Amino acid sequence: MTGATVYVVDDDLGVLKVLQELISTIDAEVRAYSAPEAFLEAYQQLPCACLLCDVRMPRLDGLGVQRKLVERGANLPIIFLTGHADVGSAVEAMKHGAFDFLEKPFATQALLSKIQQALERSSELHRDSLGKQTAQARIALLTPKEREVADLVVAGRSSREIADLLEISARTVENHRARIMDKLHAKTTVELVKLFLG
Numbered sequence: 001m002t003g004a005t006v007y008v009v010d011d012d013l014g015v016l017k018v019l020q021e022l023i024s025t026i027d028a029e030v031r032a033y034s035a036p037e038a039f040l041e042a043y044q045q046l047p048c049a050c051l052l053c054d055v056r057m058p059r060l061d062g063l064g065v066q067r068k069l070v071e072r073g074a075n076l077p078i079i080f081l082t083g084h085a086d087v088g089s090a091v092e093a094m095k096h097g098a099f100d101f102l103e104k105p106f107a108t109q110a111l112l113s114k115i116q117q118a119l120e121r122s123s124e125l126h127r128d129s130l131g132k133q134t135a136q137a138r139i140a141l142l143t144p145k146e147r148e149v150a151d152l153v154v155a156g157r158s159s160r161e162i163a164d165l166l167e168i169s170a171r172t173v174e175n176h177r178a179r180i181m182d183k184l185h186a187k188t189t190v191e192l193v194k195l196f197l198g
Helices: 013-026 036-042 062-072 087-095 108-139 144-154 159-166 170-183 189-197
Strands: 005-009 029-033 049-054 078-082 100-103
Touching (some): 005 013, 013 029, 049 108, 078 087, 144 170, 144 189, 159 170
């Protein structure tokens, strides 16, 4: 997957080397770290990336890495690797949005397949994020009055109800609605609602 990056964090240098070699077979850039602190310092949000992270590490474990990423608002799919079947850790990891949790030793093809799925999920999350940013930028172009009208439209109010609530004519409401739809590039009220609630 061209343009994809796989971050790998594992304090076992032997495992790290094996994972690097394995991931290089799927045409993705590998960024490997034996210390989670070094990874967190170097990490940057990318359009198509995922993280392979060992669960048990000294000082900062895999779940600690996940918590720090969540605090930063990072939407990075994480595949946890563990040599110890630990249901509690798996449950906590999944609760906080982990993509998957695999036990060592793992089947090579199963791991590569999970990485591909995680990278696809990353691309989807990136597209959604861009869509939301675009919608927010368009909404920011509305005047205070247009925003007031738009909020009432999204709340399901008719033009007549909006006119009564804002003490303006129904024609003025329709003019506001037309400008709102134009500024937000929305063709229907349903599209308008999706932009606001998306």
